[in-house]
Amino acid sequence: MRDFDEHNITDAVVASLGEAKDARLKTVMTSLIRHLHDFVRDVDLSFDEWNSAIDFLTRTGQMCSDKRQEFILLSDTLGVSMLVDAINHRMPKGATETTVLGPFYVASAPDEPPGADISRGLKGEPLLVQGTVSSSDGTPLAGATIDVWQADADGYYDVQRPEPQSSLLRARFRTDAGGRFSFKSIMPAFYPIPDDGPVGEMLGALGRHPNRPAHIHFMIAADGYETLITHIFNAESPYLDSDAVFGVKSSLAATFVEVTGHGSGRLLNHHFGLKPLSRTAL
């Protein structure tokens, strides 16, 4: 194999995968190579642009740490994360839609009893969240675990605070026999994704803002069901129609109802439906 030009080099690179043992890897890489080469040809990529791309990818990798995942931000802001989400979650009727996990999930959130206050005294507009969890066919699910996490009234998650502080606005609940759960909190604010790195530079160069509309994250797990990863957005938030990561679905935008009088604040009342795991034939 030699004498490659801009037309025949693609087949040559694909042919070099002839000895690959993993058939799926070969399929994925073949498609990647063809699409990547088509992109380079379509735009007649210059050397300077190629150099800029190498530099951008390098800086993106070097921005990553145990507290920051810049490549996930890149995937999110180019719509790739939500595309992968859509492909992997073709949901039945009655099942809640999914959206991105985001970079702020922590696996070890504390278990809390029904009605607990996860704001732990942080200032903000009081919020009561109550809801139910059922199978997509409507059967209530008892004992489902519900991880919740959210930003504070200034748009920050606990893990973003200068002094590390765990489990602010973050906890795990369980549904009761009727599939019900509830907790107290404060209203979350909209916020920018971390934009002091290469991805922030990219958004700036593209004339895009880095903001996400206000939301609460939910991860709901029950035996025999696909774990649901989603948000509930505040239907009154700015940026609902220009989420920097393309994560908004109408079914996930809910009204946080104003409640006046004694203990005034907001109420979110929401139902979640889980998709049964598909069984493989015996």
Add this chain to the structure above:
Amino acid sequence: MRDFDEHNITDAVVASLGEAKDARLKTVMTSLIRHLHDFVRDVDLSFDEWNSAIDFLTRTGQMCSDKRQEFILLSDTLGVSMLVDAINHRMPKGATETTVLGPFYVASAPDEPPGADISRGLKGEPLLVQGTVSSSDGTPLAGATIDVWQADADGYYDVQRPEPQSSLLRARFRTDAGGRFSFKSIMPAFYPIPDDGPVGEMLGALGRHPNRPAHIHFMIAADGYETLITHIFNAESPYLDSDAVFGVKSSLAATFVEVTGHGSGRLLNHHFGLKPLSRTAL
């Protein structure tokens, strides 16, 4: 913009570039987004595969240092570097073909007089290189600068040695009034690209070897001409037909002639043609 599914999300991401001021950046990113999304849809990318990709790109970025450019290796081994080279060097008749710069070029190689020995006593089969440089129309070019660099008899460049050692098998020459140059050296060996990082892992998983056929690098510059970046390959080397970076062109494979008798060794005699710079209309 909300309620994106696997089909309409691509247009939504492209629409988000509406405010981009730089028309070329907008064109490039629009094409990148469309091809990247098409790839994800074509292979029905799973969450686990997406996670592996994020991890691979992160480790590739973190492998980069001032001595190692893993993203260039990735571009080289996926054929992207040679594709960009082909697109940017549509050469006229009489002009030498180009190939990749590679990661071992050093800008500050020492000037040497005609006939100098760049091996500086390293062991290996003696080699005399002599050549001419002309315009693609055949006019000899006096005073052209010729940067040369090559691997040693074990396949290593000076910058890869454990103790940093500059300017072994590396120098800059100038053509005389007749466009001629010459230097002494040793025969270069074939070698593997650095394969102890993510790119090496990828090649292994794809059943590909990391080797490049033996070659000498040339970078030739003259006023009024496009700087020529190329290699001359040893036409007898292994891996000529499976170069890990797809860099071989038949016109760049030359016979390093065996010379016997007094001062036995090899002779490479090669002619280089440069492409005149295109002038923009006044």
